[in-house]
Amino acid sequence: MLATILLIDDEHGFIDTMSKRLSKRGLTVYTAYNGQEGLESLAKYGAIDVVVLDVKMPGINGIDVLKIIKTEHPLVEVIMLTGHATVESAIEGMKNGAYDYMLKPCEMEELRAKIKEAYLKKQSQETKIYEARARHIELRRGD
Amino acid sequence: MSNKYYHGLTKSMMFTIILVSFTPLLTITFLAGYQYSVAYKSRVVAHLRELVLKHDQSIDYYLKEKTAEIQVLAAVEGIENLKNEARLEALHNSLLRHHRADFVDLGLVNSKGIQVTYVGPFNLRGANYADAQWFKNVQEHQIYISDVFLGLRGVPHFIIAVLIESEGEKWVLRTTLDFIAFNTLVEDIRIGETGLAFIINRKGEFQTTPRKNIINEIPFLKKLAAGKNEFSGLLHRRASISMKINPATGRETIFVISPIKSGNWLMIYQQDVSDAFSDLNQAKNIAAVILLFGGVAIVVMAYLMSRRMARKVELADIEKGIMNEQVIEAGKLASVGELAAGIAHEINNPVAIMVEEAGWIQDLLAEGLYVEDNEREVLRALNQIRSQGIRCKDITHKLLSFAHKIDPTIIRVKLNDLIYEMAELCEQRAKYANVNIETSLADNLPEIAASPSELQQVFLNLINNAIDSMDPKGGELDIATRFESGVVVVSISDTGCGIPKSNLSRIFDPFFTTKPVGKGTGLGLSIIYGIISKMKGEISVKSALDKGTVFTIKLPAAEAE
Numbered sequence: 001m002l003a004t005i006l007l008i009d010d011e012h013g014f015i016d017t018m019s020k021r022l023s024k025r026g027l028t029v030y031t032a033y034n035g036q037e038g039l040e041s042l043a044k045y046g047a048i049d050v051v052v053l054d055v056k057m058p059g060i061n062g063i064d065v066l067k068i069i070k071t072e073h074p075l076v077e078v079i080m081l082t083g084h085a086t087v088e089s090a091i092e093g094m095k096n097g098a099y100d101y102m103l104k105p106c107e108m109e110e111l112r113a114k115i116k117e118a119y120l121k122k123q124s125q126e127t128k129i130y131e132a133r134a135r136h137i138e139l140r141r142g143d
Numbered sequence: 144m145s146n147k148y149y150h151g152l153t154k155s156m157m158f159t160i161i162l163v164s165f166t167p168l169l170t171i172t173f174l175a176g177y178q179y180s181v182a183y184k185s186r187v188v189a190h191l192r193e194l195v196l197k198h199d200q201s202i203d204y205y206l207k208e209k210t211a212e213i214q215v216l217a218a219v220e221g222i223e224n225l226k227n228e229a230r231l232e233a234l235h236n237s238l239l240r241h242h243r244a245d246f247v248d249l250g251l252v253n254s255k256g257i258q259v260t261y262v263g264p265f266n267l268r269g270a271n272y273a274d275a276q277w278f279k280n281v282q283e284h285q286i287y288i289s290d291v292f293l294g295l296r297g298v299p300h301f302i303i304a305v306l307i308e309s310e311g312e313k314w315v316l317r318t319t320l321d322f323i324a325f326n327t328l329v330e331d332i333r334i335g336e337t338g339l340a341f342i343i344n345r346k347g348e349f350q351t352t353p354r355k356n357i358i359n360e361i362p363f364l365k366k367l368a369a370g371k372n373e374f375s376g377l378l379h380r381r382a383s384i385s386m387k388i389n390p391a392t393g394r395e396t397i398f399v400i401s402p403i404k405s406g407n408w409l410m411i412y413q414q415d416v417s418d419a420f421s422d423l424n425q426a427k428n429i430a431a432v433i434l435l436f437g438g439v440a441i442v443v444m445a446y447l448m449s450r451r452m453a454r455k456v457e458l459a460d461i462e463k464g465i466m467n468e469q470v471i472e473a474g475k476l477a478s479v480g481e482l483a484a485g486i487a488h489e490i491n492n493p494v495a496i497m498v499e500e501a502g503w504i505q506d507l508l509a510e511g512l513y514v515e516d517n518e519r520e521v522l523r524a525l526n527q528i529r530s531q532g533i534r535c536k537d538i539t540h541k542l543l544s545f546a547h548k549i550d551p552t553i554i555r556v557k558l559n560d561l562i563y564e565m566a567e568l569c570e571q572r573a574k575y576a577n578v579n580i581e582t583s584l585a586d587n588l589p590e591i592a593a594s595p596s597e598l599q600q601v602f603l604n605l606i607n608n609a610i611d612s613m614d615p616k617g618g619e620l621d622i623a624t625r626f627e628s629g630v631v632v633v634s635i636s637d638t639g640c641g642i643p644k645s646n647l648s649r650i651f652d653p654f655f656t657t658k659p660v661g662k663g664t665g666l667g668l669s670i671i672y673g674i675i676s677k678m679k680g681e682i683s684v685k686s687a688l689d690k691g692t693v694f695t696i697k698l699p700a701a702e703a704e
Contacts, residue, residue, distance in 0.1 A: 011492045013527055017499040021506055056488055058574045083491035105495035108502050
């Protein structure tokens with residue numbers, strides 16, 4: 001699995017270490033320290049598959065960032081990361097199209113598994129899109 | 144609330160009860176007492192007057208009757224029969240028979256004053272009355288009733304004399320009336336201890352034997368009879384009454400004076416006022432005793448009742464205080480709940496970092512400690528764990544300092560420190576709500592006397608409200624303190640949604656809230672209001688919709704130590 005992910009959280013120490021650990025596990029990891037930065041990174045590095053997004057952040061909060069991601073990069077899967085007190089907002093995020101949510105602090109393996117699932121989902125969707133396009137081209141040929 | 148307050152309360156209740164009970168009691172007592180005494184006095188006086196009138200009539204009647212008797216005798220018998228001693232004796236016996244012993248004797252006196260015939264117990268035949276006053280008077284007036292005098296016989300008596308003219312010669316038929324029989328007429332008037340009646344003549348000489356020794360009064364009576372003192376006005380009408388100090392006894396005395404025997408004699412009834420009205424005085428005494436005991440009972444009851452009531456008020460106040468504390472406690476729990484969201488997140492972050500770092504160390508250890516600079520990385524991770532642990536500790540400490548039980552004990556508080564602490568506590572929440580907290584605290588701020596945990600409650604609530612009003616758009620929260628004419632002023636201003644005018648007057652009401660059910664208790668501001676007014680401070684609010692709200696709290700500075 002060679003997914004490319006983006007971590008967005010205002011806690012530097014948290015995502016710095018997490019990115020190290022995920023990198024060690026073969027993932028390509030980008031980090032952003034707030035929502036704005038994250039959106040910019042998404043635009044900059046087109047290859048990002050999965051975003052791990054903190055719900056509570058100063059500036060644009062997680063839910064708003066999610067909404068923007070889902071409109072601008074509909075294929076990108078988002079995993080919400082949240083403290084216990086904001087589980088409701090994480091669920092709110094799911095309603096807005098997030099793949100899943102996780103509670104802080106999170107188990108590395110669990111996170112990896114979720115990222116993998118999300119990545120696979122994205123892959124399958126992309127595949128479906130390719131197939132659809134191919135069929136479309138085929139159909140066009142058949143004109 | 145001090146003991147003094149309840150003492151004052153007791154006193155004012157007591158005086159009110161006493162006043163309310165005594166006013167009608169005394170009014171009724173005095174009004175009824177006055178009416179009663181006036182009525183009673185007038186009745187007594189009327190009774191005495193009646194009595195004297197009756198007696199003076201009967202005495203006049205007695206004298207008239209006796210006089211008429213003698214006149215009849217004189218007219219019917221003629222001088223010749225009267226000169227005849229045997230005939231006179233028969234007449235006298237007849238008089239004695241029909242009038243008991245009233246007529247002591249009977250005698251005929253010739254024009255020279257010599258008693259020519261006499262029937263009676265004394266040997267007075269031949270007695271010479273030429274110089275006697277009565278003999279002179281009877282020559283002038285035809286009929287004469289003498290005053291009581293000792294006369295020749297040395298026994299008090301009085302006489303009735305009738306002038307008879309026969310064949311150019313003047314005779315006088317005289318009879319002596321029994322003084323004792325006459326005396327009983329007057330002596331019968333006995334009322335009370337001091338009530339007595341007597342008759343005096345115009346010279347002030349007693350015509351009856353008074354029941355009691357009133358020799359002391361003789362000079363006074365002489366003046367009275369002569370019309371030379373303040374009572375003289377009474378001498379002209381029948382049974383006139385006066386209540387004056389009797390100079391002889393020094394006591395207030397009722398006098399009923401009636402002239403009798405064509406004004407020659409005075410019938411006097413006198414009685415000490417205190418004796419005459421003794422029943423009244425007794426009633427007065429009973430009333431006074433009842434009033435006294437009633438008054439004492441009222442005072443005692445008023446005291447006990449007001450003390451009991453004050454005690455109840457005190458208990459109610461204590462209960463109210465406890466309830467108040469409980470409400471504050473509940474409000475605090477609500478605000479702690481609000482805090483908890485921010486705090487939990489704040490705690491979760493360092494914990495998450497620690498977990499990550501620990502995982503990272505595990506990863507590195509799996510790789511081997513001496514590969515590349517793994518050792519240094521582990522040390523860095525450990526340091527990070529340590530510093531995040533300290534961060535957790537700080538957060539829990541902040542929370543703990545707030546979450547302990549509300550303590551209403553009043554101490555001297557440095558307001559700036561407290562505000563700073565509260566601002567710090569809310570920092571995290573503010574950050575996520577994109578609120579920037581600015582504090583501009585005056586450094587000349589005096590200490591204030593307050594309960595720190597209650598004040599924490601006040602500021603936490605106000606800061607939370609301000610943040611709520613700006614969430615999620617963000618804004619500026621300014622907390623400023625200043626010292627103004629002896630008052631510490633704290634203003635907390637936000638740039639939030641503001642409060643509509645229609646709600647402004649209700650925001651301090653308990654349970655008034657605009658938040659959805661389950662979000663706010665509506666107690667925060669009412670608790671704040673309670674705390675601030677308990678401290679004798681003031682809280683005011685200014686708000687403009689979508690511009691922001693300013694809460695201003697004015698607190699009295701603590702007195703210098």
